[in-house]
Amino acid sequence: MSLVDLVMPKMGESIMEATILKWNKQPGDSVQQDETVLEIATDKVDSEVPSATTGVVEEILYNVNDVVPIGAVIARIRTNGAATQPQAQSQPQPQSRPQPQSQPAPVQVQTSPIPTNGARFYSPLVLNIAAGEGVPLSELESIPGTGNEGRVTKKDILQYIANKRSGHQPAAAAGGTYTAPTPAVTPIENSEETSPIITPARVVSEPPATQQPISLYGSNVEIIEMDRMRKLIADHMVRSVHTSPHVTSMSEADVTHLVHWREKVKKDFEKRENTKLTFTPLFIEAVIRCIKKYPLINSSLDGDRIIIKKDINIGMATALPSGNLIVPVIRNADQLNLTGLARQVNTLADNARQGRLRPEDTQGGTFTLTNVGTFGSLMGTPIINQPQVAILAVGAIKKRPIVLETPEGDAIVIRHMMYLSLSYDHRIVDGSLGATFCSAVARELENFSPDRQL
Numbered sequence: 001m002s003l004v005d006l007v008m009p010k011m012g013e014s015i016m017e018a019t020i021l022k023w024n025k026q027p028g029d030s031v032q033q034d035e036t037v038l039e040i041a042t043d044k045v046d047s048e049v050p051s052a053t054t055g056v057v058e059e060i061l062y063n064v065n066d067v068v069p070i071g072a073v074i075a076r077i078r079t080n081g082a083a084t085q086p087q088a089q090s091q092p093q094p095q096s097r098p099q100p101q102s103q104p105a106p107v108q109v110q111t112s113p114i115p116t117n118g119a120r121f122y123s124p125l126v127l128n129i130a131a132g133e134g135v136p137l138s139e140l141e142s143i144p145g146t147g148n149e150g151r152v153t154k155k156d157i158l159q160y161i162a163n164k165r166s167g168h169q170p171a172a173a174a175g176g177t178y179t180a181p182t183p184a185v186t187p188i189e190n191s192e193e194t195s196p197i198i199t200p201a202r203v204v205s206e207p208p209a210t211q212q213p214i215s216l217y218g219s220n221v222e223i224i225e226m227d228r229m230r231k232l233i234a235d236h237m238v239r240s241v242h243t244s245p246h247v248t249s250m251s252e253a254d255v256t257h258l259v260h261w262r263e264k265v266k267k268d269f270e271k272r273e274n275t276k277l278t279f280t281p282l283f284i285e286a287v288i289r290c291i292k293k294y295p296l297i298n299s300s301l302d303g304d305r306i307i308i309k310k311d312i313n314i315g316m317a318t319a320l321p322s323g324n325l326i327v328p329v330i331r332n333a334d335q336l337n338l339t340g341l342a343r344q345v346n347t348l349a350d351n352a353r354q355g356r357l358r359p360e361d362t363q364g365g366t367f368t369l370t371n372v373g374t375f376g377s378l379m380g381t382p383i384i385n386q387p388q389v390a391i392l393a394v395g396a397i398k399k400r401p402i403v404l405e406t407p408e409g410d411a412i413v414i415r416h417m418m419y420l421s422l423s424y425d426h427r428i429v430d431g432s433l434g435a436t437f438c439s440a441v442a443r444e445l446e447n448f449s450p451d452r453q454l
Helices: 124-132 154-165 228-243 256-273 279-293 338-353 431-446
Strands: 002-007 017-023 036-041 046-050 055-060 067-069 073-079 246-254 299-302 305-308 314-316 367-371 390-394 398-406 409-425
Touching (some): 124 154, 246 431, 279 390
Parallel strands (some): 367 390
Antiparallel strands (some): 002 073, 017 067, 055 073, 246 409
């Protein structure tokens, strides 16, 4: 008899934790190798975790809805023979199994801050949530953590904030006063550099019996709870805005030649390749050519270091039937011809809408394209898909009268026009580069050859 640890798998370089959605097996259940033991979710995609061995589930260490760090042991499987555990040798061990509760208990804050000596670890997600909610570092240190080695998890800080909003105001220290947090844009580790405005307030253990919650909605409303994916999208968008100073440059493109060429060849293309030719792969082609000219657009930022990506992996924002959005990634897009891009675009879009994306299908993107014109919008100011530094939105193609310069003089003609808008991280992409790149993509589309062969 031996025990094999089942660990939370690594889902991507930027993903540090996952939420348990469902246990398909319980203690005492038999399980086959590669059989699904549980279902998990990250801010990218839902996935299944298979068993690495055949045996019987001995112990489950986390409950449904628990947020678990990558690499933590989540279950143990008893096998009949000697088994090695190569995955578990370097993985951190979890805390003791959380006990289920019939109802959530209010967060109890210690009367004195946890002694950290500046060494207590906070994940970027926790720091960004704290910054967005105006929770300073001094207050963050007083939150007891339920994560590995007492770390504050996303669940801990959200519960803490929820209790504050509901009137269960925690005491900041033994002195008996509560320090009202001031809004912050980014968390600053050296508190000596800031001069926060402190508003003392009397601490009360419970709100007065006569106090009634204030309704902000009125009576003629419908309240809809966010689903899990919408919550993840909201969190991802807020973190992106807090991380990167966004600037947007816009250009206009005359795509008449491209529109006419596609209209001419799309039926033959579909008949020959058994896949549709949409505008998206044509836009991606133009983006790839411009990225090769301006590689800084295809990068990320790690502290003070700029990481320029040699691979060109294009993310394409895809709307789901639920109204939510997901961004599958075309890996090594620069190595594909138009047919290959069209196949990838259609396959990933279909898999996204049918819930068949794999975790790796949404990872590793280096630049994102979003087609806001699909919904009739002329242009947009998209939010960067972290940790990338730029995202391009293409608007609806509309016929408009424009002034065309000809050898015989200026003429007013009807052309197919489209707006492009590039949002970029102003920490490393200056306005000159951002505007130049956006204009370069527009020129690529305008210079599309109407005589191009399939």
